[in-house]
Amino acid sequence: MIPLSLLALSFLPFALAAPQPPAGSDPLHVPLVRRNPHSIEGLPKALAALKAKYHLSPAPNAKRAGYSSSVSITDEENDSSYSGEITIGTPPQTFQVILDTGSSDLWVVTTACTACTDGPTFDTSKSSSFQSSSSQLQIDYGSGSVRGTVSADTVTFGGFNMPTQELLAATTVVDNLLAPGVSGIIGLGFETISSLQTPPFWQALYNADMLAEPLFGFYLERWITSTTTVTSAPGGTLTLGGTNSSLYTGDIEYINMPSGATPSYWLQQVSTVTVQGNTIQIPSSDGLAAIDTGTTLVGGPSSIVAEIWSNVPGSTPLSGQYAGMYAFPCTTSLTVSMSFGGTDWPISTDDMNLGVVGTTSSGTQMCVGGIFDIGSTVGSASSVPTWIVGDTFLKNVYSVYRANPPSVGFAALASGLSNNPSGTGVNSATVTGTSGIPLPVPSSGSSGGGSSSSSSSRAGFSTSLVAFVTFFLGYVLAL
Secondary structure, three states: OOOOOOOOOOOOOOOOOOOOOOOOOOOOEEEEEEOOOOOHHHHHHHHHHHHHHOOOOOOOOOOOOOEOEEEEEEEEOOOOEEEEEEEEOOOOEEEEEEEEOOOOOEEEEEOOOOOOOOOOOEOHHHOOOOEEEEEEEEEEEOOEEEEEEEEEEEEEEOOEEEEEEEEEEEEEEOOOOOOOOOOEEEEOOOHHHOOOOOOOHHHHHHHOOOEOOOEEEEEEOOOOOOOOOOOEEEEEEEEEOOOOHHHEEEEEEEEEOOOOOOOOOOEEEOOEEEEOOEEEEOOHHHOEEEEOOOEOOEEEEHHHHHHHHHOOOOOEEOOHHHOOOEEEEOOEEOOEEEEOOOOEEEEOHHHHEEEEEEEOOOOOEEEEEOEEEEEOOOOOOOOOOOEEEOHHHHOOOEEEEEOOOOEEEEEEEOOOOOOOOOOOOOOOOOOOOOOOOOOOOOOOOOOOOOEEOOOOOOOOOOHHHOOOEHHHOOOOOOO
């Protein structure tokens, strides 16, 4: 989410490094854990949250004297969000926090907030290294807000330690802001969008020459097709200070941030979107995108999203509280790919079909699509993205975020990765209570070259139907 207010800490952070892994050791990979999905009924709130989230507006790239480390990722609720484990304090207290490249602040719920989360809470009184300021800060998200005290403490993440990392010790969190078992968010964007006005953890490591390379890489697993609701599951790997070559094949295609763009979000320029074999050229004025691990879906400008769905026969925009989302016949197999000026990267049909939303008067079962209308504009400031490219796309590539030169890289996943989990299939659960969904009857004259299958692998409700906006750490979908 984009914070609405900025406060400076009353103390300076120290960039003192604790003992690190021995030189020459293999990269540490951080597993990501996935938690259970939400129902389609939660999509409107997620959509509103994503829109709110984006309303705001030097050394060579060579091996450095630092290290690389691997963090296990947890998949939360069938691809709704992805989290990793951090420890805070002395002695260390352990928490799961959402991994969010679309924001730049670290915050965790404290024991002072008794109803904020069902996960662990930070007991500041038990940390001998905790430093509290007199400054109060509120960060507003589309789904709510978090408020607390600007503080600092020793933080360890992926084997790296920062003895004095600034963070928000949260004392108030809006209901449903956090997913079950999750205690906060760790922002992985740039300092320029930090409400705390401090370098985020990864950037503090980079500034202190603690990373072997000025980058980090993500592999996100897919559980959306699981036959069961998965509260948490192995969700992939985050590598700090390097990449994991076992997770991708071929070269990493790096594309620098657009000329003139100040590093804030991890920005790229969408050049084309291909739907059912038809390629849509994206004007440069409508193509600036934030690559956001904290957002579940993909959002784009109104006119372009309408053109995308016009290529899917039988698709129709939803209305009412679902405005901005599109439905299509569940029997249609969607073929979609995106390019950022280089390779055309395909998106799995599984990720494009979020599940059943209702049935038309003619008896056609309709499913919700993974690309939504974010609005005509997300903000008016310079370098404000008009696209939010979230996990619907990112599960299909190995993504790398490089500080110098500022760029984002994508590579093809290694063989066998992000397939359906072993022993699972399509979620066959159905969505209940859809009688009130404003689902228009698709016009028989819809144009576009789509292919249909006799049965849809997504005919049932998919756990990924709930799009989480990563930074709102709750159920703020990236809509």
